[in-house]
Amino acid sequence: MITFLQLVINGLALGAAYALVALGFVFIVNATGAVNFAHGDLVMAGGYAAVGLGSLAQIPAVYFLPLVAVIMFVLGVALALLAYFPLINRPPSTVFISTLLCGIILQNAFVVLFGPQAHAAPPLLKSGVAHFGEIEISVQAIGTMVVAAILIASQYLLFTRTQIGRRLRATAEDRQMAQAVGIPAFALIAATFGLGTALAGIAGALLANQFFVYPTGGIPLSVYAYIAVVIGGWGSIAGAVIGAMIISLFQVVVSAYVSYAAATGLLYVTLLLIFVVRPQGIFGERVQRRA
Amino acid sequence: MSGLLEIDKLCVWYGPVFALKDATLSVGSGEAVALIGANGAGKSTLFKSIVGFLRPKSGALRFLDRDVTGLRTEQRIRLGVGYSPEGRRVFPGLTVRENLEVAVFAGKAERARRVDRAFSLFPQLATRQEALGWQLSGGQQQMLAIGRALMGQPRLLLLDEPSLGLSPKLADEVLAGIRGIVKDGTSVLLAEQNVGKALACCDRAYVLEVGKIVLAGTAAALRDTEEVKRAFLGG
Amino acid sequence: MKNSALSTSWRDGRQWRYGSAVMLGLSLVALSSGLARSADAYLPIVMPITGFLSVEGGSQRNGAVMALEHAPGGKTIDYPVFDTGTSATGAATALDKALSNGKPIAAAVSVFGTEMVAMMPVAAEYKVPLLTISGLAKITESDNPYIFRFLPNDREIKVAHARYVVEKLKKTKIALISDTTAYGQGGFALLKEDFTKLGVKPVYEDSSIAPDTKDMSPLLAKVKASGADAIVVHSVAAPMALIVKQAKAAGITLPIINSSSIVEPTATALFEPAELKDVCAETPSAPETRATPKIKEWADAYKTRFGLEPDGLALGQYDGVMMALTLIAKGAKTPEDLRAALQKETYEGVAMTYKSNGKGDLSHDAEIVCWDGTSRIPKVVEHYAGPDMVLK
Ligand SMILES: Nc1ncnc2c1ncn2[C@@H]1O[C@H](COP(=O)(O)OP(=O)(O)OP(=O)(O)O)[C@@H](O)[C@H]1O
Ligand SMILES: [Mg+2]
Numbered sequence: 001m002i003t004f005l006q007l008v009i010n011g012l013a014l015g016a017a018y019a020l021v022a023l024g025f026v027f028i029v030n031a032t033g034a035v036n037f038a039h040g041d042l043v044m045a046g047g048y049a050a051v052g053l054g055s056l057a058q059i060p061a062v063y064f065l066p067l068v069a070v071i072m073f074v075l076g077v078a079l080a081l082l083a084y085f086p087l088i089n090r091p092p093s094t095v096f097i098s099t100l101l102c103g104i105i106l107q108n109a110f111v112v113l114f115g116p117q118a119h120a121a122p123p124l125l126k127s128g129v130a131h132f133g134e135i136e137i138s139v140q141a142i143g144t145m146v147v148a149a150i151l152i153a154s155q156y157l158l159f160t161r162t163q164i165g166r167r168l169r170a171t172a173e174d175r176q177m178a179q180a181v182g183i184p185a186f187a188l189i190a191a192t193f194g195l196g197t198a199l200a201g202i203a204g205a206l207l208a209n210q211f212f213v214y215p216t217g218g219i220p221l222s223v224y225a226y227i228a229v230v231i232g233g234w235g236s237i238a239g240a241v242i243g244a245m246i247i248s249l250f251q252v253v254v255s256a257y258v259s260y261a262a263a264t265g266l267l268y269v270t271l272l273l274i275f276v277v278r279p280q281g282i283f284g285e286r287v288q289r290r291a
Numbered sequence: 292m293s294g295l296l297e298i299d300k301l302c303v304w305y306g307p308v309f310a311l312k313d314a315t316l317s318v319g320s321g322e323a324v325a326l327i328g329a330n331g332a333g334k335s336t337l338f339k340s341i342v343g344f345l346r347p348k349s350g351a352l353r354f355l356d357r358d359v360t361g362l363r364t365e366q367r368i369r370l371g372v373g374y375s376p377e378g379r380r381v382f383p384g385l386t387v388r389e390n391l392e393v394a395v396f397a398g399k400a401e402r403a404r405r406v407d408r409a410f411s412l413f414p415q416l417a418t419r420q421e422a423l424g425w426q427l428s429g430g431q432q433q434m435l436a437i438g439r440a441l442m443g444q445p446r447l448l449l450l451d452e453p454s455l456g457l458s459p460k461l462a463d464e465v466l467a468g469i470r471g472i473v474k475d476g477t478s479v480l481l482a483e484q485n486v487g488k489a490l491a492c493c494d495r496a497y498v499l500e501v502g503k504i505v506l507a508g509t510a511a512a513l514r515d516t517e518e519v520k521r522a523f524l525g526g
Numbered sequence: 527m528k529n530s531a532l533s534t535s536w537r538d539g540r541q542w543r544y545g546s547a548v549m550l551g552l553s554l555v556a557l558s559s560g561l562a563r564s565a566d567a568y569l570p571i572v573m574p575i576t577g578f579l580s581v582e583g584g585s586q587r588n589g590a591v592m593a594l595e596h597a598p599g600g601k602t603i604d605y606p607v608f609d610t611g612t613s614a615t616g617a618a619t620a621l622d623k624a625l626s627n628g629k630p631i632a633a634a635v636s637v638f639g640t641e642m643v644a645m646m647p648v649a650a651e652y653k654v655p656l657l658t659i660s661g662l663a664k665i666t667e668s669d670n671p672y673i674f675r676f677l678p679n680d681r682e683i684k685v686a687h688a689r690y691v692v693e694k695l696k697k698t699k700i701a702l703i704s705d706t707t708a709y710g711q712g713g714f715a716l717l718k719e720d721f722t723k724l725g726v727k728p729v730y731e732d733s734s735i736a737p738d739t740k741d742m743s744p745l746l747a748k749v750k751a752s753g754a755d756a757i758v759v760h761s762v763a764a765p766m767a768l769i770v771k772q773a774k775a776a777g778i779t780l781p782i783i784n785s786s787s788i789v790e791p792t793a794t795a796l797f798e799p800a801e802l803k804d805v806c807a808e809t810p811s812a813p814e815t816r817a818t819p820k821i822k823e824w825a826d827a828y829k830t831r832f833g834l835e836p837d838g839l840a841l842g843q844y845d846g847v848m849m850a851l852t853l854i855a856k857g858a859k860t861p862e863d864l865r866a867a868l869q870k871e872t873y874e875g876v877a878m879t880y881k882s883n884g885k886g887d888l889s890h891d892a893e894i895v896c897w898d899g900t901s902r903i904p905k906v907v908e909h910y911a912g913p914d915m916v917l918k
Binding site for chain 2: 009169173176178179180181183184186
């Protein structure tokens, strides 16, 4: 029972990290409709930024996390200029491919700059584990959950309660019409890529302590983010969080009772079932067109 | 009459075919102007050129004595143009209130005031504030599109076929609203196929045929021209 | 036979991580031109300098360069470097170019088994000996007389791994774990066979750890439930490091005996020293431990020359090239002279004594190193050599 509880806690902790990864992905989806398949690689870029900053100054990551976010914002705007704006009037699959290519370029850049080996970033506050009775949880995992909760709530409030959030959604739904009501859509899109990438970077800086960064480490993360968003409901923040939790619970809890390979298989079977039962994802697609 | 919008010899091409050829027209402040033409005449093309969706091949486009050809769409809108497009294009995933709110560039209190004004202009919308754009009926969407176009308190309102798809009664209501809008200080350029109704609510009109302006004059004068009668008024 | 199909170079498994990104790896640039200069011999270096084994390729290149800079007998050697780009076709082309660029007496070549397989026919065509440290067992099992290997192959080294656990640690309830890469699967099969020969059946086996697995707690829960008294891991660095770290964090005190991936300085850098307590690993040689005065002197010289801690790859390649240079100083003038001498002579290197077994395997030594929890530098606890590394 203790073991089971411990596994569930571990699953939730990993799920929080995945949710943080999915969050930046959803951000860009919500604001531009673009599927950014460089997202996982941007998460790694954030991890490398934390590794680099951590090697310059031996301080906990919480102090330089804002700097990571700023660096990543700039990288995100660059990504928009390179991979999104030139293709803005092309079909979505073109953007999908161009971001995928940018991801490969990033992977190569990581090898050149940091070598092919894995690196670990400094912890958010400190390393070590906290004990709650017989349950233990690493301080980093607690920090990750707290940061994830704050950013998830902020993003939800941003999109639903603020003027800029409404404008981002309007831009995603009909960019030209958004401009025709006075919204500076291109600046907003660039900022969106910047913010989404900053979120990826924060996720990477947190993940890189417990789970390391390495050049191709972002590939599965892009896939998890995509899956989380699809099972949760396209564009739904709550859905993405639930999707991330489902993935991590399969990886951590289910795999304690069957092999890792079987747990992965069961995850994908579950995904298929969700698609059959609820093709629009758990939290559904709010937006439809009238038939 | 000071020219609010001045269009001179505007030519627009879609690839190898032209959609507008040497179109010259103007809208002054305080007036409602109708743009009349059959399907494919080039009315929507003209509107899209004004807001900057389309790039004219040649010709001048001036708004408030300013050359706007080099400005992006949102810059032209912010100068004082409101645009209610053909097909309405409300934001489907935003609520009615949000659809209006996104188009206001002012503080929170002013935003609420303008939204309330749209609701008083179209009381039907007020009852459906939290409905999503896609859930509205066609007529309600049309009201929302017009309300949204008014949110920036524009000097000039472009209405592209607002009666399209509406019941005759609703179309009358919408067109009747135009006089009120003009009275509040916003000039209107209205594209319509329903010539009778357009001429009834506008001061002047231009007649567009295959991309060219073939007739221009006051609404009253045009109503009596043989050509307009023959082509549009069925008599 | 199953084993030879699965066994791969001890480095080969790492390609999974980098397989997708080929763009850099395709650059086939000879880093320094092979224009014939007036030198006593021409011995090109053909190694992965760019691409995804660039760390390993860089180590072995440094080892070779260090030997060539100090060729015995006052000989001057011309040794241009050709980049294989970490790809099989790149390697074959680069070797062809290197060997046709002058009159080679030998070539120092890649650690990467896949590249070795592609280069072997080229060597046979030019009849030039290749000096390598690639672990892929089959390169010396296919009757190509031009292959000379200066690190033990995986088959031998896994015997040392298994024997240490069973005979020295006296552990019989073993949890055997590997990742799903070719490297992990090959090692898993060899270890399983070796444990069987030693009369031990693992109480827990898991070779399904995907290399991107993040949370190892379900694995560790299963290991705990199995009643294992030791954990044996054969894996690439990242998942192995997570298993070790998370086991320590969960308070599991069982000894963990790993494959050599964890010995690389880049891998130990992922740990706090305390996390490495009771952790051991096999490794072909461990110069960073500076276990003998000779190794210490060499390791210090290496660090001075390149500004890096040396690893077993650099030392193995150094010894191999130095053996060839010594034989050249003693009178080997043609590739054929050198091949014959490499085949029969015994050479006292820095790491060990090298002597061919008739198939081109000259190294039959492996170390077991362990960390004591106070430093990232391990200590050698056991040495295996020659017949020790064959199980009947
Ligand atoms: N994107 C386009 N590509 C090519 N031709 C176009 C395009 N849009 C419009 N056209 C053509 O340009 C001409 C003018 O079209 P426009 O939409 O301006 O007409 P309209 O007067 O608004 O007609 P309606 O009353 O049917 O809305 C038509 O012949 C039309 O076929
Ligand atoms: Mg039209």
